[in-house]
Amino acid sequence: MKATDVIVQCLENEGVEYIFGIVGKETLDFIESLSKSNQITFIPVRHEQGAAFMASAYGKFSSKTGVCTSTLGPGATNLITGIASAFLDYSPVVAIAGQTGLDKQNKRSHQFVDIVKIFSPITKMAFQIHDNSSIPEMIRKAFSASQMEKPGPALLAIPENLAMEAAPPKVIPALSLPISQPDHLSITKACSLLNESKRPFVIVGSGAIRQEGVKEVIHFIERLQAPVTHSFTARGILPKQHSLNYYTFGFEENDLVLSGIDEADLLIVIGFDVVERLPKEWNRRKRPVLHIDVLPAIVDEYYPVSSELVGTIPKTLQEINSLQVNSKSWTPSGNLKISIEQSYQIRYNEKDISQLPFTAENILHMIEKISTDQTILISDVGAHKISVARTYQPKRAGAALISNGFASMGLAIPSSIGAKMARPNDSIICITGDGGALMNFAEIETARRLGLSFIVIVLNDYVLELEKQMMNKKFGKSFGVKFGNPDFVQLARSFGIKGVRPKSMKEFEELLKSALSSEELILLEISLQS
Secondary structure: OEHHHHHHHHHHHOOOOEEEEOOOHHHHHHHHHHOOOOOOEEEEOOOHHHHHHHHHHHHHHHOOOEEEEEOOOHHHHHOHHHHHHHHHOOOOEEEEEEEOOHHHOOOOOOOOOOHHHHHHHHOOEEEEOOOHHHHHHHHHHHHHHHHOOOOOEEEEEEEHHHHOOEOOOOOOOOOOOOOOOOOHHHHHHHHHHHHHOOOEEEEEOOHHHHOOOHHHHHHHHHHHOOOEEEOHHHOOOOOOOOOOEEEEOOOOOOOOHHHHHHHOOEEEEEOOOHHHOOHHHOOOOOOOEEEEEOOOOOOOOOOOEEEEEEOOHHHHHHHHHOOOOOOOOOOOOOOHHHHHHHHHOOOOOHHHHHHOOOOHHHHHHHHHHHOOOOEEEEEOOOHHHHHHHHHOOOOOOOOEEEOOOOOOOOOHHHHHHHHHHHOOOOEEEEEEEHHHHHHOOOHHHHHHHHOOOOEEEEEEOOEOHHHHHHHHHHHOOOOOOEOOOOOHHHHHHHOOOEEEOOOOHHHHHHHHHHHHOOOOOEEEEEEOOO
């Protein structure tokens, strides 16, 4: 059996449904083998960066591993941004790249670079096939590494000459992830710490969602009766109006939740990814920490762990929830809850909606008003990302994607494709600035070719607004942040999709409602008003 046929057989064994990528000379045999698969669909895209973003979003929303592919050299290096994003945003991805033959790798040859060395710092593992008999083992290792907490990408490089040669037709069975739990002594110590505390504050990260521990987290919170705040990526665990919901933390400015954290005598940190916000920036008073996660804590001066529960989050919390934990029923001073709610509340009069200006906040409030439990919001990176984190509250956990690890502009449109492939019955709303939109706008053609339906909202202000704000704050002026734009409506129509420029918030509301109930791909261009 040809090596690439064995690779496809192993990928089928891993449950792969889609592979996103671009064909190249060094992957011709792999693509030909894919063409014979009844299980895997190859999705040709317009840029390898888009392929990696699609695979990353697919992995995040499907609970499987997303797969992308490229040829060698520039094809492989084009994957880097999306793979780095998967690395710092903890998305399970396997990238399969072609490579020049082994006989040419000892010299400087056409398009040859050492992609294993290049990708090693941004993957959980990166390796090249040297012996076709090791293909099943290497693929099993790549998928296992991508899925184990904390999830991330793996790279497999396949030399062109080996791809065409024979390989033994075998697979290694795919196993479910192990479930671990803390020992009894650690559980007892943690419960004693909880019962001794008077003012605990709960901080929840996206690990609780990844490990499917939302139900156990809610049970724990409601027994403890302590205030709760979420990282950017963990919003939606508690309903918006829940009495213990202190919304989101992690902002550089006006982070109201920090005053409540300062009052706490214990921080209960569940599934938090430090890459989102360093403890130095939110544990300013160096409060003791009860660390609950599947991996041990990375201890530093501002993350002083008094007790640590290392194990799968649902299993760990089930153990705690079975023991006696005293209810606290404390609230931070200064009407903090009211202040935070006021900063999130809808600020417009429904009767006068037509007179509202087009601001990111008003648009997000409208999306939140109209969205359902089956709505997923995908945010690009830019000034509007901060507005999404501050303003938008999804109606269920995991229904909003914000990149707060690598935070790369240009991810929203391809990520919407990956999300829709993973959740075909959900409504996807993609919100992007004009800067991020044009970075991967060509993938609109991919979405149309696939017959996908989702909404793209382009916030157009002809400037990199976040950078402008930062420069004005630091220097009193801005430079190098303004640019020209195409007519996004006409650009959308040239791709064969519907493009509309609403003239008022009322028209935007009507278009949004119509688009959510339809099966079409639509772009709404909105000129922001300051």
